[in-house]
Amino acid sequence: MANVKRLAVAIYPSATFTPLKNAIDSMQLPFITSTEIVDNDNKLVLTFTTGVVWYFTRHIEDWNRYIKINQTVLGQTTTSWWIHTLNTTSQPATVTFCGSSTMFYLHIRTSSSDYLMGLYLALDDNASISGVGRLSQGQTIQSLGLFHSQTSAEYRIPVTLNYSAGPNKIQYMNHANIVSNSVKYFSTSDMLACSTLTADRVVTFGSDNYYAVDTNLLVPMDKEPNNG
Numbered sequence: 001m002a003n004v005k006r007l008a009v010a011i012y013p014s015a016t017f018t019p020l021k022n023a024i025d026s027m028q029l030p031f032i033t034s035t036e037i038v039d040n041d042n043k044l045v046l047t048f049t050t051g052v053v054w055y056f057t058r059h060i061e062d063w064n065r066y067i068k069i070n071q072t073v074l075g076q077t078t079t080s081w082w083i084h085t086l087n088t089t090s091q092p093a094t095v096t097f098c099g100s101s102t103m104f105y106l107h108i109r110t111s112s113s114d115y116l117m118g119l120y121l122a123l124d125d126n127a128s129i130s131g132v133g134r135l136s137q138g139q140t141i142q143s144l145g146l147f148h149s150q151t152s153a154e155y156r157i158p159v160t161l162n163y164s165a166g167p168n169k170i171q172y173m174n175h176a177n178i179v180s181n182s183v184k185y186f187s188t189s190d191m192l193a194c195s196t197l198t199a200d201r202v203v204t205f206g207s208d209n210y211y212a213v214d215t216n217l218l219v220p221m222d223k224e225p226n227n228g
Contacts, residue, residue, distance in 0.1 A: 001100060001220050001221060001222035001223075002098045002099060002100040002103060002190060002211070002219045002221055002222060003027060003097075003098070003099050003100070003221075003222055004097070004202075004211045004219065005023070005026075005027070005096070005097045006094065006096045007023050007094075007097070008092040008093070008094060008095075009023055009092055009094075009108075010092045010093075011058060011067055011085060011093045011108075011110070012065070012091060012092070016036065016038065016042055017036050017042060017043070017044035017056055017058070018036060020044055020056065020095065021034050021036050021044055023095065023097065024046065024097070024106075027097060027099040027104070029099050029101075029104055031048055031049040031050075031120075031122060032046055032047070032048055032049075032104060033046070033047045034046050034047075035047070042057070042059070043055055043056060043057050044056040048120060048128065048130070048149075050122065050127060050128040050149040051073075051149055052071065052072070052149050053071070053072045054069055054070070054071050054118060054130075054132060055069065055070040055071075055072075056068075056069050057069075057070065065084055065085040066082035066084055066085070067082065067083060067085065067093075067108070067110075067116070068081055068082045068083070068116070068134070069116055069118055069132040071118075071132045071147070073147045073148075074149070074150075074151075074152045076147075076152055078131070078132065078145070078147070079132075080116050080117075080118075080132045080134040082134070083108075083110055083112040083114045083115065083116055083134055084110065084111075084112045085110045085111070085112070091111065093110045094108075094109045094110075095107065095108050095109075096200070098211060098213065098219050100190055100222075101122075102122040102188075102190055103119075103120065103122070103190040103191075103219075104118075104119075104120040105118065105119045105120075105213065105219070106118050107200075113137055114134050114135065114136050114137075115134070115135055116132070116133070116134055117132065117133055117134075117141065117144060118130070118131070118132040118133075119131055119132075119141060119144060119146065121178075121188050121190060126150070127148065127149050127150050128148075128149045129146040129147060129148050129149070129155050129178065129186070131145045131146040131147060132144075133145070140159075140199070140214035140215060140216070140217075141157060141213060141217060142156060142157055142158060142159055142214070142216075144156070144157075146178070153180060154180065155178050155179060155180045155186070156178070156179060157176050157177070157178055157179075157191065157217065158177060158179050158182075159193075159215075159216045160173065160176070160177060160216070161173070161193050161194055161196075162196065163195055164195060164196045165195040165196075169195075170194055170197060170203065171194065171195040172192050172193065172194035172195070172218060173192055173193045173194070174192060175187040175188060175189050175192065175193070176191040176192060176193045176217060177193065190219065191213065191217045191219055192210070192217065192218040192220065193216060193217065194212075194216055194217065194218045195216070196215050196216055197215060198212065198215070199212050199213070199214045200213075200214075202221070203218065208220065208221075209221040
């Protein structure tokens with residue numbers, strides 16, 4: 001079960017990453033250590049216990065109104081590229097977090113048509129897969145490359161139930177597959193493959209709540225009062 005939060009977070013020019021750091025720290029995930037750095041660029045560094053590192057970067061000068069995420073795995077760095085905050089005032093970004101004992105997901109949306117996404121999934125105490133990216137409208141988490149912390153091999157979460165079950169109906173599995181070149185290598189119970197539905201909303205059935213992380217994936221939500 002995951003704790004799901006949606007917050008308005010200040011990332012506009014002249015702001016720092018302190019609000020984002022505080023929001024991530026509030027998830028109380030034991031596998032993440034966060035550090036804010038202010039030098040020529042303003043950075044927020046997330047270090048995961050499997051050695052993966054994420055870097056959020058926003059240039060400290062007001063004229064540069066862009067934000068991105070880099071990821072380093074086994075010395076290899078991938079980048080989300082930049083999204084624009086599209087403002088010079090205090091308009092915040094909308095950030096959605098999902099966190100469990102083995103998962104961390106975030107989605108950062110500004111006034112830009114593109115958005116930032118990151119996903120970390122622990123496979124065991126020593127290994128994980130994770131990825132960051134800048135996605136465009138219509139793209140989903142299945143577009144995100146996920147890199148193994150011990151081998152740097154790339155995996156993805158495919159669309160498994162690629163159909164609509166009909167009005168007010170849903171079909172789902174008790175896990176989501178993790179594949180490479182269409183071959184299944186792992187699975188996760190932090191996300192559940194499901195038939196096509198509207199993304200980015202809470203779905204309730206069987207007296208339980210699920211967050212539709214995209215059109216074909218559900219995240220089982222815990223019953224904490226700060227979900228949503």
